[in-house]
Amino acid sequence: MMWDNKKVVVTGGAGFIGSHLTEALVRAGAQVTVLTHYNSNSSLGSLALAERSILKSVRIAAGNIEDSDFVYRTLEGSEVVMHLAALIAIPYSYEAPRSYIRTNIEGTLNVLEAARRYGIGRVVHTSTSETYGTALRVPIDESHPLQGQSPYSASKIGADMMAEAFFRSFRTPVVTLRPFNTFGPRQSARAFIPTIISQALARDEVRLGSLTPERDMTFVSDTVAGFMAAAATPNIEGRTINLGTGATHSVGWFAERILSLMKVSKPIVQEQQRQRPEASEVMKLVSDNRLAREAMDWAPAVSLDEGLLRTIEFVRKNPDFYRTDGYVV
Numbered sequence: 001m002m003w004d005n006k007k008v009v010v011t012g013g014a015g016f017i018g019s020h021l022t023e024a025l026v027r028a029g030a031q032v033t034v035l036t037h038y039n040s041n042s043s044l045g046s047l048a049l050a051e052r053s054i055l056k057s058v059r060i061a062a063g064n065i066e067d068s069d070f071v072y073r074t075l076e077g078s079e080v081v082m083h084l085a086a087l088i089a090i091p092y093s094y095e096a097p098r099s100y101i102r103t104n105i106e107g108t109l110n111v112l113e114a115a116r117r118y119g120i121g122r123v124v125h126t127s128t129s130e131t132y133g134t135a136l137r138v139p140i141d142e143s144h145p146l147q148g149q150s151p152y153s154a155s156k157i158g159a160d161m162m163a164e165a166f167f168r169s170f171r172t173p174v175v176t177l178r179p180f181n182t183f184g185p186r187q188s189a190r191a192f193i194p195t196i197i198s199q200a201l202a203r204d205e206v207r208l209g210s211l212t213p214e215r216d217m218t219f220v221s222d223t224v225a226g227f228m229a230a231a232a233t234p235n236i237e238g239r240t241i242n243l244g245t246g247a248t249h250s251v252g253w254f255a256e257r258i259l260s261l262m263k264v265s266k267p268i269v270q271e272q273q274r275q276r277p278e279a280s281e282v283m284k285l286v287s288d289n290r291l292a293r294e295a296m297d298w299a300p301a302v303s304l305d306e307g308l309l310r311t312i313e314f315v316r317k318n319p320d321f322y323r324t325d326g327y328v329v
Contacts, residue, residue, distance in 0.1 A: 002028075002232045003025060003028035003029045003030040003228075003232075004029040004030075005029065005030070005031055006029070006030045006031065006079055006080060007030075007031050007033075007077060007078045007079045007080070008025055008030045008031065008032050008033070008078065008079065008080045008081070008082065008231075009032075009033045009034075009035055009061075009074060009075055009078045009080070009081045009082070010022050010025070010032060010033070010034050010035065010081075010082045010084065011035040011065060011081065011082070011083045011084055011085035011107075011111060012035070012036070012065075012083070012084035012085035012086060012126075013032070013034030013035065013036060013047060013058075013082075013084070014034060014036040014037075014043075014044050014045035014046060014047040014048075015045060015046055015084060015085075016046050016182075016184075016186050016187045016188065016220070017084060017126075017179075017182055017220060017223055017224065017227075018034070018046070018047070018082075018084045018085075019045070019046040019047040019049065019050055019186060020184070020186070020220050020221065020223075020224050021082060021084070021224045021227050021228075022034055022047060022050065022054070022058060023050050023051070023054050024221075024224050024225075024228060025082075025228070026054050026057045026058060027054075028228070030080075031059075032057070032058050032059070033058070033059040033060075033061055033074065033078070034047065034058055034059070034060050034061065035061050035063065035065065035071070035074050035085060036060060036061070036062055037062070037063075037064060037065070037085075038062040038063050038064060039062075042062070044060070046186040046188075049185075049186055049318075061074045065085040065103060065107035065110060065111075066102050066103060066106055066107050066110070067110075068110045068113065071107075071110040071111060071113075071114050072110075072113075072114050072117065075111070075114040075115070075118065075120065076114070076118055077118070078118070078120055079120065079121050079122075080120070080121060080122050080123075080124070080231050081111060081114075081115060081120055081122070081123045081124070082124050082126075082227055082231065083108065083111045083123060083124065083125050083126060084126045085103070085107055086103060086104050086107070086126065086156070086159075087099060087100050087103045087104060087152070087155075088128075088152065089152070089190050090130070090150050090152045090153075090276065091276070093150055093151035093152035093155070094150070094151060094277070094280075097151035097154075097155075100151050100152055100154075100155035101155055101158070103155075104152075104155040104156055104158070104159045105155055105158040105159050105162060107159075108125065108159040108162050108163065109162055111123065111125075112162060112163060112166040112172055112174065115166075115172050115173075115174070116166065116170050116172050120173075121173060122173050122174075122175065122231050122237075123163075123172065123173065123174040123175070124174075124175050124177060124227055124230045124231050125159070125160070125163040125174050125175070125176045125177070126176075126177055126179070127156055127159070127160045127176050127177060127178040127179075127240065128153070128156050128178065128179065129178060129179065129180040129181065129216070129242070129244065129285045129287065130149070130150070130152065130153040130156065130282060130285075131146045131147075131148075131153050131156050131157045131160060131178065132144050132145075132146060132147065132282075132285065133145075133146070133147025133148070133149040133153065133282055134147070134149065134281075134282050134283040134284060135283075135284045135285060135286065138248075138284065138286050139246060139286045139287055139288035140242070140285065140286060140287055140288055141242070141288035141290070141291070142178070142239075142240050142241065142242055142288075142291060146160075149279070149280050149281070149282055150276070150280050153282075160176055160178075160240070163176050164176070164238070164240075167237060167238040168238070171237075173237040174237065174238070175230045175231075175236055175237060175238075175239060175241065176239070176240040176241070177226060177227060177230050177240075177241055177243055178240055178241065178242050178243065179218065179223050179226070179242075179243040179244070180215070180216040180217070180218060180242065180243065180244030180245070180285055180286075180287045181215045181216060181217050181218065181285070182217070182218050182219075182220050182223045183217050183218070183219065183220065183307065183308075183311060184219050184220030184221070184307060184310065184311055184314075185220070185310060185311055185313075185314035186220075186314070186321075187220070187311070188321075189322045192208065192209075192251055192254070193217070193254060193258070193308070193311060194311065194315055194322060195208070195322075196208070196254065196255050196258045196259075197258055197262070197311060197312050197315040198315050198319070198322035200258065200259055200262055200264055200266055201262075201315065201316065201319065202319070203266070204266065204267075205266055205267045205268070205269050206255055206259070206266055206267070206268045206269065207269050207270075207271050207274065208251060208255060208268060208269070208270060208271070208274060209251075209270065209271065209274030209275040209276070210251065210270065210275050210276070210281060211250060211251050211252030211255070211268070211270060212250055212251070212252065212283065213250065213251055213281060213282060213283050213284070214248040214249060214250050214251075214283065214284040214285065214286065215248060215249065215250075215251065215254075215285055216244045216245055216246065216247060216248045216285050216286045216287050217245065217249075217254075217304065217307070218243060218244055218245055218300055219300070219302035219304075219306075219307035219310070220307075221301075221302060222243075222300040222301055222302055223243055225298060225301070226241075226243040226292065226296070226298050229292075229296040229297065229298045230296060233295065233296045233297075236295050236296065239291075239295065241291050241292050241295060241296065242287045242288060242289050242291060242292060243287070243289065243292055243298070244285075244286070244287025244288075244289050244300075245287065245289070245300045245304070246286065246287055246288065246289050247286070247304070248284065248285065248286035252268065255268050256268075257305075257308065258308060258312070261305065261308055261309060261312060262312055
C-alpha cells in the first residue's frame with residue numbers, strides 16, 4: 001500500500017539501476033516520472049529494455065539535472081524523489097573533472113533545493129562506495145573516512161556533504177544510500193562484469209585492467225530493494241546507509257568464475273590503457289551492511305552465482321548492447 005498512486009520522481013531513471021528501480025516502482029503501484037538527460041534521438045537508454053507496459057505507465061521528463069528551472073518544474077508535486085542522476089564513469093572523470101562537479105554536485109543541489117521548496121516527503125540520494133577509497137579497515141562501515149581517489153569520487157563526496165548539509169541546516173528529509181558495486185542485466189560495458197562476459201562470448205581472449213582490486217558486488221534487484229526500503233522506512237532521515245553483501249573478491253577471481261560458469265576457457269590479458277593511475281585505484285571494497293539490516297530490514301537475497309548467471313544470460317541475448325562500431329568493448 002505504501003506505493004499506491006505515490007508520486008515518485010526517479011532522476012537518472014534511464015540508467016542501469018534507475019531503469020530497474022523504475023520498473024519496480026511501477027509494479028508496486030507508484031506514479032513514476034523519470035528525469036532523463038535530453039538527447040536529440042529521444043533515446044531512453046537502459047529504460048528502453050523495460051517491458052512495454054512499464055514504459056506506457058511512465059512519464060518521461062527530458063532535460064538536464066544541471067538546469068535548476070527544469071529540475072524545479074519536474075519535481076513540483078512529487079512526494080518521493082529517488083536521486084540517481086550522475087556522471088559515473090571514473091576514466092572520463094580524469095579527462096573532464098569540471099563536468100562531474102556540475103552534474104554530481106550542482107545537480108544534487110538542484111534536487112535538494114526543489115525538495116526544500118516543495119516540502120517533498122523523502123529524498124533518497126545515491127552515493128557510492130568509491131567515496132571510501134581503498135579500505136583503511138574492513139569491513140567498511142559508514143564511519144570510515146572518505147577519500148577522494150578520483151575526480152568522480154571527490155564529486156560524489158561533495159554531493160553527499162551537500163545532502164548532509166541540507167538535512168542539518170533545513171531538516172530536508174534526505175537519506176543517503178551508499179551502494180557498493182552493483183551488477184546485473186542492462187549494465188554497460190564500462191563495468192568489468194559485463195565486459196568480461198561480452199569479451200568471453202566474442203573474443204579469443206579477455207582483456208582487462210588491473211586484476212587485483214577487490215570488489216563487493218550486489219545484484220541489481222537487491223540494490224533496488226534497498227532504494228525502496230530507504231524511501232519507505234520511517235525515522236532514518238539524515239542517515240547514510242551502506243548497501244553491500246559483506247563479501248569481496250578480486251577482479252581476476254571474477255573473471256575466472258565467470259569463465260567457469262560460461263564453461264569456456266580463454267586467456268585473461270591485462271592492458272595498461274585499461275588501468276587507473278596507481279594512486280587513484282581503489283584496491284579493496286567490502287561493506288559492513290549491519291546498519292541496512294538493522295535500520296531498514298534490508299539484506300541481499302540473490303547469491304553471487306545466481307546473479308552472474310542472470311547477467312550472462314542477458315549478455316548472450318543482447319550482444320549488440322556491448323558493441324561499438326562492430327567491436328566488443
